[in-house]
Amino acid sequence: MNNDNASSLSPLIHLVDDDAAVREGLSLLIATVGLRVQAWAEPQAFLAGFDRASIGAIVLDVRMPGTSGLTVLEQLLAQGVDQPVILLTGHGTVDMCRRAFKAGAAEFLEKPVDDEVLIEALQNAVRQHVRSRERHQADQQARERYAQLSAREREVLGLIVEGLTNKEIGRALALSPRTVETHRANLFAKLGAESLAQLIRRYAALVDAP
Amino acid sequence: MTLHKAWRRRFAGLFLWALAAGAGAFWLAHARLQRLQADFETDARIVHRLLSQRVVQHDAVLATLALLQPPSAPAGADATLPRLPSVYPQILSVLQRPAGGGWPAALQGPLAAAEAASRQSGHPEMALVDLPAGRYHLVLASTPASHALQIDLRATVPQDEWPMDMAASPVRVALERGSEDDGAFVVQPGRGDGAGGWGWSYAFRKPLAAPSQPLDVVALRRVGLAELPWLAMLGWCALTAALWAGGLAWWRQRVARQRAEELLRLGQVARLNTLGELAAGMAHELNQPLTALLSSTQAAQRLLGDEPPDTATARTAMARAVEQARRASTVVGRLRRLVERPDLAGQAQPLPLAAAVQDVLHLLEPELARRGIAPEVSAAPDLPPVQAEPVALQQIIHNLLMNALQALEQVPPAERRLALTLARPDAAHVALSVRDHGPGVPPEAREHLFEPFYTTRTGGLGLGLTLCESLAQAMGASLALAPATGRGAEFVLTLPAATAP
Numbered sequence: 001m002n003n004d005n006a007s008s009l010s011p012l013i014h015l016v017d018d019d020a021a022v023r024e025g026l027s028l029l030i031a032t033v034g035l036r037v038q039a040w041a042e043p044q045a046f047l048a049g050f051d052r053a054s055i056g057a058i059v060l061d062v063r064m065p066g067t068s069g070l071t072v073l074e075q076l077l078a079q080g081v082d083q084p085v086i087l088l089t090g091h092g093t094v095d096m097c098r099r100a101f102k103a104g105a106a107e108f109l110e111k112p113v114d115d116e117v118l119i120e121a122l123q124n125a126v127r128q129h130v131r132s133r134e135r136h137q138a139d140q141q142a143r144e145r146y147a148q149l150s151a152r153e154r155e156v157l158g159l160i161v162e163g164l165t166n167k168e169i170g171r172a173l174a175l176s177p178r179t180v181e182t183h184r185a186n187l188f189a190k191l192g193a194e195s196l197a198q199l200i201r202r203y204a205a206l207v208d209a210p
Numbered sequence: 211m212t213l214h215k216a217w218r219r220r221f222a223g224l225f226l227w228a229l230a231a232g233a234g235a236f237w238l239a240h241a242r243l244q245r246l247q248a249d250f251e252t253d254a255r256i257v258h259r260l261l262s263q264r265v266v267q268h269d270a271v272l273a274t275l276a277l278l279q280p281p282s283a284p285a286g287a288d289a290t291l292p293r294l295p296s297v298y299p300q301i302l303s304v305l306q307r308p309a310g311g312g313w314p315a316a317l318q319g320p321l322a323a324a325e326a327a328s329r330q331s332g333h334p335e336m337a338l339v340d341l342p343a344g345r346y347h348l349v350l351a352s353t354p355a356s357h358a359l360q361i362d363l364r365a366t367v368p369q370d371e372w373p374m375d376m377a378a379s380p381v382r383v384a385l386e387r388g389s390e391d392d393g394a395f396v397v398q399p400g401r402g403d404g405a406g407g408w409g410w411s412y413a414f415r416k417p418l419a420a421p422s423q424p425l426d427v428v429a430l431r432r433v434g435l436a437e438l439p440w441l442a443m444l445g446w447c448a449l450t451a452a453l454w455a456g457g458l459a460w461w462r463q464r465v466a467r468q469r470a471e472e473l474l475r476l477g478q479v480a481r482l483n484t485l486g487e488l489a490a491g492m493a494h495e496l497n498q499p500l501t502a503l504l505s506s507t508q509a510a511q512r513l514l515g516d517e518p519p520d521t522a523t524a525r526t527a528m529a530r531a532v533e534q535a536r537r538a539s540t541v542v543g544r545l546r547r548l549v550e551r552p553d554l555a556g557q558a559q560p561l562p563l564a565a566a567v568q569d570v571l572h573l574l575e576p577e578l579a580r581r582g583i584a585p586e587v588s589a590a591p592d593l594p595p596v597q598a599e600p601v602a603l604q605q606i607i608h609n610l611l612m613n614a615l616q617a618l619e620q621v622p623p624a625e626r627r628l629a630l631t632l633a634r635p636d637a638a639h640v641a642l643s644v645r646d647h648g649p650g651v652p653p654e655a656r657e658h659l660f661e662p663f664y665t666t667r668t669g670g671l672g673l674g675l676t677l678c679e680s681l682a683q684a685m686g687a688s689l690a691l692a693p694a695t696g697r698g699a700e701f702v703l704t705l706p707a708a709t710a711p
């Protein structure tokens with residue numbers, strides 16, 4: 001039960017390769033470090049069916065019948081998929097490598113790939129993805145909280161971010177220092193900020209934005 | 211459309227040739243005609259001058275007679291007169307009308323009329339003119355006695371100074387009286403063909419420079435078609451035709467050679483491309499099982515390293531690895547069969563090795579010339595034909611020669627020697643040795659020379675000799691580097707001799 005829960009929370013690697021033996025070998029290898037693997041034989045099936053919300057990374061073979069790995073990479077990027085993509089190729093040319101990085105690949109590895117190289121690349125990719133998701137979530141939360149502020153509270157927040165004291169804010173907005181004090185307390189509560197520094201770090205960007 | 215174009219091109223060529231030939235021939239004919247005309251006019255002028263000089267003498271003789279006559283001694287004068295014809299052969303006789311006397315009775319009328327005219331004009335006058343016979347009298351009136359000369363025009367003509375051969379010359383020369391139509395004295399007849407036939411004619415007419423004898427020198431030259439320089443004209447046409455044909459043949463040969471070179475090069479590029487594609491395909495075909503093999507074995511290693519080791523899964527992974535190793539070896543086997551090219555042996559046919567060598571040397575002629583290399587080819591007598599596939603054989607020889615040429619580029623031009631030797635090492639084989647006097651093959655390179663992708667040249671692919679060797683083997687021939695002796699490198703291609711049917 002506990003184990004199951006842990007595995008469902010562990011990062012998910014999507015592996016796309018047309019060769020069954022390669023899929024099996026790589027899946028087993030990736031599984032040995034505790035990552036979950038979902039293997040796909042066809043690029044189109046993968047594009048149609050994979051879980052975009054999952055945390056993890058995508059491993060693409062470049063040379064596949066039908067759609068090349070590079071094309072899949074470009075399609076993923078166009079669709080706004082945020083999972084890092086690792087490309088695998090049998091005979092990588094400098095040109096192909098350049099194209100891959102230009103298209104946004106996180107890593108470009110040559111087959112046959114050594115276990116340590118692959119696993120390190122995967123772990124890096126997963127860490128990168130987790131961080132980007134966290135940042136994304138924090139941004140999302142800040143935006144939602146900021147939306148709850150009243151117009152007056154936003155004015156006060158703007159002046160706080162500019163570095164004005166309560167007295168100066170009261171003068172600027174023609175309010176009594178006590179009223180400013182109240183707005184300030186409400187604002188900290190609504191935004192869930194614990195310190196002035198945290199408030200400024202999280203919300204300065206939102207105040208500047210229209 | 212293309213046929214039409216080809217015909218038009220051929221026609222244009224023919225037209226250009228006809229234009230060149232025609233222009234040349236016309237120029238030759240024109241030059242000949244101009245020369246003939248110039249010669250004619252020169253001769254006519256000379257004739258006019260000579261005749262004028264002679265005829266003027268008659269006036270001088272008469273004037274002298276008039277001056278010399280003694281005022282009153284007609285008998286003495288009589289004695290001098292008969293001597294004149296011996297000095298001047300053209301003067302047949304001298305007549306004198308003594309003072310108060312008359313001319314000989316038979317001639318009295320005409321001579322008296324001429325004397326009267328002479329007295330009026332002040333210079334001698336002609337009488338009793340018979341131009342066809344070349345005879346006339348010339349009368350000068352004077353006092354007291356008047357004189358007359360009987361002239362023979364035939365003797366007037368200076369034979370020794372005459373510019374033409376009187377009997378054979380085609381120019382007709384005559385003396386005519388422009389004023390009266392009383393025939394002509396023909397000095398030389400010229401060619402008789404006159405009126406008939408095509409041709410050109412040049413004419414000359416000028417009065418003699420002697421007012422006393424108003425005779426015109428009339429010269430006529432007819433030039434027939436036969437007198438044109440036909441031999442030179444035909445020669446010119448033949449020459450241009452030969453040049454044209456030669457140029458065309460040279461051009462065709464050049465085009466054919468370029469095409470042959472192109473084909474050979476294309477063939478090599480195609481083979482190399484195939485090899486390149488093969489390498490790419492091979493990389494993929496081999497990398498797939500190798501990837502599976504590597505990942506399975508490494509996964510097994512990790513599983514066995516776990517505590518406790520997951521031996522069951524590791525065993526499955528190892529079984530999969532074995533399977534993938536077999537798959538890889540199948541790929542290699544398939545590749546080898548692909549490269550072996552079993553078809554070449556079937557296409558082999560008997561052909562003379564010397565001719566194949568000459569063909570390739572011919573193809574490489576520009577390359578050889580550019581590097582200043584004259585290949586020395588020697589062949590043993592009575593070599594049998596070899597059993598080989600023509601294109602493959604040509605490619606091998608071409609490659610060997612190109613290698614030799616590139617090696618020779620590294621030595622000064624004066625030392626560039628290339629020797630090709632055809633020999634018969636034993637009854638069943640014919641061998642071609644290609645030996646250059648270049649820097650030779652370094653000892654450490656000798657054993658790797660035929661390995662794929664091994665090259666001693668910067669920028670070389672390292673496939674030339676590999677390809678040659680595999681082509682040779684496919685035909686049942688062999689290619690080897692001869693043991694190093696002296697300078698340069700020597701490659702020996704040994705081919706099976708074609709067995710007599």
